[in-house]
Amino acid sequence: MAIELEHVNFIYGEDTPLAVKALDDVNLMIPDGQFIGIIGHTGSGKSTLVQHLNGLMKATSGDIRYNGESIYGKDFEMRKLRSKVGLVFQYPEHQLFEIDVFSDVCFGPKNLGLSKEEVEERAKDALQKVGIPETMYYQSPFELSGGQKRRVAIAGVLAMQPDVLILDEPTAGLDPKGRDEILQQIKTLQTETGLTILLVSHSMDDVAEYVDRIIVMNAGKVMFDDVPKSVFAHVKELEEVGLAAPQVTYVMQELRKRGFEVGEDATTVEEAAKAILRCLKA
Secondary structure, X not given: OOEEEEEEEEEXXXXXXXXXXXXXXXXEEEOOOOEEEEEOOOOXXXXXXXXXXXXXXXXXXXXXXXXOEEOOOXXXXXXXXXXXXXXXXXXXXXXXXXXXXXXXXXXXXXXXOOOHHHHHHHHXXXXXXXXXXXXXXXXXXXXXXXXXXXXXXXXHHHOOOOOEEEEEOXXXXXXXXXXXXXXXXXXXXXHHHOOEEEEEEOOHHHHHHHOOEEEEEEOOEEEEEEOHHHHOOOHXXXXXXXXXXXXXXXXXXXXXXXXOOOOOOOOOHHHHHHHHHHHHHO
């Protein structure tokens, strides 16, 4: 279920004095089963990019293919694409509206014309995948914590059984505990199901910890596209565009300056701990 972007451009306010190029000749391949982080400062084009992947926004020029078929083709079913490429917006809990958690998660699949039994089965499966216990199914979603509301909103998209799940800043506004719970749940979901996940984030530490591949956006262009360790090797270039490496990378650089024989390429706490232990045992 690969998604391919070929020379994709998007201009806000095209043919007006206020025209802004938000995507500039973007070429990407998103294969099945990857956990991909998309990072960039505000205005870099990352949110505009992901809204193109399920057809919410239409490219000014270029092409996007889903399973080899152009999503801009005359006979392409855009509704089917949106059920297969699920997008969870920032603060998705603001879209919760049903009387209880279970009803809210049932809303999407119910609109697919499925039987009551299948709708409920999908809702239960989705809620289990995001770690919501049965004791909460018939609570009002507004009685839940911020992190729980966020997980219910994600379950609502999962109940549509997408092949690709896009999460736009899923931890925004959460406390550290809620953020860690959400990210760990997403990682577990990806590991257990093989779902393709795109995580849009401002946090270098989060993407370093969880994703397999990082796409760095800057001024509407793809600046880097590689595994985390390779991307964060470009610390200076990232800093020049308002980004940074994970905090632990700077800690390791400082240790090296002070004479400790540790590598500078650690991007997670676990990698740093192993490197420091090796140094101390040497």
